[in-house]
Structure formats: structure tokens, C-alpha cells
Amino acid sequence: MKEKLLPIWKKAQVVWKNYGYYISLVCLLSLFGLAAWLYRTGNHDADAVYATSAAQPVLAQETAAVSPAPTAEPEPSWRKPVQGELTVEYSPEELQWNETLSQWRTHGGVD
Template structure:
């Protein structure tokens, strides 16, 4: 009985299959070798046609290289900051000073009241010496001694300001009044406690104190007021100023 075609093919392949596979492998290797050879031959031809590639290297001159190595970078100079000019302060407008009016010096009085009423027992004398019974010697006398009982009120000869109240060692309790114009009046041999203080303003005829017996330098005389006047610190004759 005749077998089908595909069975016969299968038997053939089964019987001869090893050789067929071997043949196919050899053929594949041959084809691959031919393609590889053809590709290599073609590359060789292209290389021969184009010629060998040339690489040109330009050497760097040694002087340039040495200069580049030894040259030190120059340090950049530090930037100098330019100072900004200081702003000039604008002067503030000072308030205009109000001038203080100068005090008008007080004028000297034109008339003088007697401080007490009484007899002159010792005159003013600076040009000649007078005998002093208390000190038992000859000396000048820069005022006048006006006789008055102890306790008699002593009055300011003119208006002014009390500038001193003191207890003098030789002349006893003393009051000084500044009348202006350089004129001052001095009241000595007063009772221990006067009625005014330094700084008091007095008018003509105001009571300054009372007659006492505190002047050791004139204790040999009867009760009296020792009175003197000075012009700019220099004694003057009171009788030239007191009202008649």
C-alpha cells in the first residue's frame, strides 16, 4: 500500500535529517563568510582611495610654555574708597539776645539830714593832729562827734541801702548806708543792737539805731554819736554836707 506524500517526506527527513541540518549550517557559514569578506574588501578599497588620514600636531614653543608657567599673576591693586565729603552742618539760628539795659547808677543825694541834734564835741580833722583824751595821744579824726544822750534815736541822713552792720573793735556797733554816687555814711558808737540789717532800703530820716557807749576808742568822751561821710572810700568833712 502506497503511503501518503507527507508521511514519506517525514520519513525522509527523519532518516536524512542530520545531514540536511549539517548542510544548512555549512551553507549559512559560507554565506556569512562571503558577506564578511566582501565588507572588509570594500572598506580596504575606500581606505586606499582616500589615502591614509594625517593628524597634524603643532608643537607649542617652549619659550611660550615657560613664560606661561613662570609668569605670576599680578595682584590687582586694592580699590581705594573715595571718602564722601562730610556734610557741613547748617548753623542754627541763635535767638537774638535781648540786651539787658544797664542799670543807671544812683545819683548822690543833694541834701543831708543831721543824724542827731547836738553839740559838736570833736571836729573833723585830717590835715592836723588833735589830742585824743581817751588814747592820750595826738591823732587825726575822720568824722565828727555829736553830743547826744544814750538811747537817742539815730536817723539816716539820706535815702539809700544798708551795706554793712558790724561791731568794730575800737568804734563799737557801726552801721554803714550806701547813698549812691559814691557817697556812704557811717554811724558808730551805737547801742549794741541796731534796728536795721544789711540790704535794708532806708529813706531820709529812717531810724537806724540809738546812741550807745560801745566805742572803746572814744570812751573818755560824753555820750555821743560818731558820724562820718566818705566819697568813693575817702573821708570827707560831714559839716560840708549836712544841712544848716
């Protein structure tokens, strides 16, 4: 049995060596074509209208009189990113000396 498999394996190696590039290319293009076809056809079930059950009537429940809650002061729409003292001012156009990097540079943040 091994004698029969050996020549088949050798033949497969020869075929792959000669045509392997083209076989791989055809497989890859087939996968791309399949992916494009699946993408274009897609799942169109979302467009279908499904029947829904009839809405059940909601019975009104009696509620106790609720006193109005005290109104809270609205929070300001902005706040400082950090609390504390500013060490370096925002300066996008003016050069400032940076001690850490030992160079002149602009500073686009607030520290």
C-alpha cells in the first residue's frame, strides 16, 4: 500500500511545484469573489416586515399624590480638568523653554 501512495505523493509534489502558484491564486480570487457576493447579497431579512401581536391594553393604576421634589442647582457646563495651580500656561504660538526636554517649544496644553 505504501508503494502506491508514494508515487501519488510524488506526483502531487510535482503538480504543486509547477502549478501551486496558480492554484493558490485561483483559490484566493474565488474567496474574494465569494466574499463580495455574500457582501452584496447580504442578509435582507431586516427589510422584511414582521407581524406583531396585538398591543395589550394598559390598565391605569391609581397613584398617590406626589409632592414636587426640590430643584437642585444645575451644575456648570464646564470645569477645570484638574484642581490646583497652573505651572505652564497654554501657548500654541509663543515659544517657551522646557526644562525637562532642554529645548524651546510651544505648549498646547495647560499644566
